[in-house]
Amino acid sequence: MSSLNLDDFSDLIERPDGGVRRDAEERRERLIVPPGALGRLDELGEWLSAAQASVRVRPIERPRVVLFAGDHGVAELGVSARPAGGAHRLVRAVLDGGSPAAVLARRTGATVRIVDAGLDCDPALLPEEVVRHRVRRGSGRIDVEDALTLEEAEQAVRLGMAIADEEADSGTDLVVLGDLSVGGTTAAATLIAALCGTDASVVTGRGGEHIDDLAWMRKCAAIRDALRRARPVLGDQLELLATVGGADLAATTGFLLQCAVRRTPVILDGVVSAACALVGQRAAFRAPDWWLAGQVSGEPGQAKALDRMALNPLLDQGVTVGEGTGALLALPLVQAAAALAAELPERPSDQGAAAAENEEAETAGVTAAESESDTD
Incomplete structure (x- = not known):
């Protein structure tokens, strides 16, 4: 009689981290490349996030x-x-x-x-x-x-x-x-x-x-x-x-x-x-x-x-x-998905973008005023 019961693995194996995967999906929504534009690479990146228990995927190095x-x-x-x-x-x-x-x-x-x-x-x-x-x-x-x-x-x-x-x-x-x-x-x-x-x-x-x-x-x-x-x-x-x-x-x-x-x-x-x-x-x-x-x-x-x-x-x-x-x-496809998920930057937030636009407008206004003053 064998002392090994493969059914025991059912209690030892957990799923990849679902919470991390949800966070990775949310992060994906913020990347500069529109969601869906990378096709199945997005799905692979999120799967790797859950497997690694890390929102930002680590490169496949070994x-x-x-x-x-x-x-x-x-x-x-x-x-x-x-x-x-x-x-x-x-x-x-x-x-x-x-x-x-x-x-x-x-x-x-x-x-x-x-x-x-x-x-x-x-x-x-x-x-x-x-x-x-x-x-x-x-x-x-x-x-x-x-x-x-x-x-x-x-x-x-x-x-x-x-x-x-x-x-x-x-x-x-x-x-x-x-x-x-x-x-x-x-x-x-x-x-x-x-x-x-x-x-x-x-x-x-x-x-x-x-x-x-x-x-x-x-x-x-x-x-x-x-x-x-x-x-x-x-x-x-x-x-x-x-x-x-x-x-x-x-x-x-x-x-x-x-x-x-x-x-x-x-x-x-x-x-x-x-x-x-x-x-x-x-x-x-x-x-x-x-x-x-x-x-x-x-x-x-x-x-x-x-x-x-x-x-x-x-x-x-x-x-x-x-x-x-x-x-x-x-393998190169999975490595590519990991690299893209890890290295693509996020889009500027709406609030940050608006602040940047206001700063540019204020700078332009100051420059115009200085130009008029020099003319006078």
Whole structure:
């Protein structure tokens, strides 16, 4: 029996400061740019004010990309364009600076942290700081067996919580969340279908590399079979993650919930982070107030999950690569909203403007009188 109950997070998580948000909205009315002229940037600025508990938004100076990595046994069925057990290659590409996420992180000034929760590779292939947290080597094939034991699921969730605490304690002011996985979208779609009460076909997408029709049908069948195993455990989020999630998904869920506890805002990436967020919402209904959806990934499961959480993606650029890329694309937008909210000056008050006009008029009158006196 696990000692961890995710429902306990409901008592630990508070909403962003509503009073500060109202004060920020009032301040926005006084800025030199008319209300509404900055579109959604105004809304983002007010959200940041509430998250920071500061009417004047502080700049985003220490953004951090956190990528949870893992392999999923269901990939053996050919549900992914990538080879089963190949997630370590994705990790290596980020570490070597040759992935889209690595390029964008450099450009936005964000540092990157990769956490191996369940890669199926020799630990010697990757740096110690990446592999030292591994819960297990690969997750089980969710169509026929549990992804994790209950003890492993708890260990993974606590790992995510610990990473969130480390980031908050180190001064991270915004997290860009992503995943590096093979088979992860299949597990994510299963979680979303189970929590939303939908069929496999409704949530089955084609992944970041656009699998063909045969692979899509295999993926759909795997999700259908996994759903049969998920439905009996819907009442317990931890057991659900153990049954059809995976080490990386469980760690991501714990990370998201603890970020909300620590009042650390997070930008979600694709369907995997959306699925973990949905599990988090089931445990603590206030938690999604601390999260932003970075971009539309094209995965139907992501759209379903975000709709359930009332999260509207910031961008829709047709980017499907995953790995935190979509969330990173949204980061400059959030940074821009913070800068505008912090640095735009307020309009002069009506009373101040009137006083200034009177002073100008008096000055003009004195100057005219002096001019007439000189003429005389």
